[in-house]
Amino acid sequence: MKTLIELYVNEQFDDLLAAMVFNPRRTVFLTTGIMPDRSARESVESFIKAQNEKRFGEKSVAEVEFINIGNRSAEKLFEKLDEIVRKYPDPVLEMTGGSASALIAAQRYCDEKGIRAFYFDSQKGRFRNIRGMEAELAGIEFPKIDVKTLVSMGGGLVMGNKHSTARLCENIDCVRKLLAIYSDNLNEWNSFSEYLQFACKHYYDGATQLFFAPTTLISNSNIFLANRKLLRMLADAGAISEYVTDTENVSFRFANGYIREILTTVGMCLELFVYLAALDSGYFDSAAMSVELDWDGVPHGSFNDTTNEIDVILTRGVASRFVSCKTARPDTRDLYEIGWLADKFGGRNARAVLATAIELSEESWANYMRARDMGMIVIERSDIIKGAAHVAELLKEPRWLEEKPKK
Secondary structure, three states, X not given: OOEEEXXXXXXXXXXXXXXXXXXXXXXXXXXXXXXXXXXXXXXXXXXXXXXXXXXXXXXXXXXXXXXXXXXXXXXXXXXXXXXXXXXXXXXXXXXXXXXXXXXXXXXXXXXXXXXXXXXXXXXXXXEEEEXXXXXXXXXXXXXXXOHHHHHHHXXXXXXXXXXXXXXXXXXXXXXXXXXXXXXXXXXXXXXXXXXXXXXXXXXXXXXXXXEEEEOEEEEOOEEEEOOHHHHHHHHXXXXXXXXXXXXXXXXXXXXXXXXXXXHHOOOXXXXXXXXXXXXXXXXXXXXXXXXXXXXXOOOOOOOOOOEEXXXXXXXXXXXXXXXXXXXXXXXXXXXXHHHHHHHHHHHHHEEEEEEEOOOHHHHOHHHHHHHHHOOOEEEOHHHHHHOHHXXXXXXXXXXXXXXXXXX
């Protein structure tokens, strides 16, 4: 395929998928109305050229053109397509996006002029033939899109990870035991984590990992209490050592700084639980946790960038999951935020996921219904208690309640 013609839409994933899969010599985007701004055009061009170079080497540089039709009339579309076909004989037209009128006109043009055409069926996750592409589409294999590539297809850039998983492998046995304690004691975990977090600001020695603090701490009318039961469980799991307690104080050593980070960061256990459930399932091609991303793919400095942190991102083929983890009751804004981010960076093959440590269907049925009606996967407390394998199944194929649970 030398020339790919795309009907440009404002969903960059759809605009780039065919170019990524087929790596044509040139890609021509036909736009209607207002031409995409410079940053959007540069983002598309840089992605296509980077993918082409990755596959064919530095000497093979793909060409990218944007041609604006101006209005949506069939005559204008035919005129521009005629110009492209004269300039680049034997092109292929990809008809996934565009307005209904543009798609109808483009199909009519292909029929009249004998131009090959195809589209992407997002429901089935495959390209489908419209005209003359049967052989080329037969047995086509989609690339395994990793998280960084997925975000760049959406016009963004992965800048790093707020909570690194670099030390996860060396601590995996301890982390699994820790997460088992977490999932069995969800009711108590938030307050326990808050106690450790607050106490570590005043009663922790980073050089020796020694923690020595009163069992009761008060700050601005907030009371933080040590949970001896959970501390004993963590000692048995190897997450802490030298555990000693009396009526007034508690002392121990964290296994290491990474385990301390998990125990003192509210919400990190939930992120890790979902992340490891996905990894252990073997279903996903790529997984990343605490992903910090830049919206336009060009860092300008902390005060001039629009950024987000997404708790967990998972990919499988061209499909993806964008997970928001909430230890407290999520509100409507939380639902719309993760839903919008999934659409922006994953396109129509992405699904938003809300993972919460509360029983959302019981505590906020209105928000549960809203998430369900948005097509969002919901993982709530009872799902976490059922274990990682159950959570992984929900990440693959969601299931929703039809009625509010009876107390």
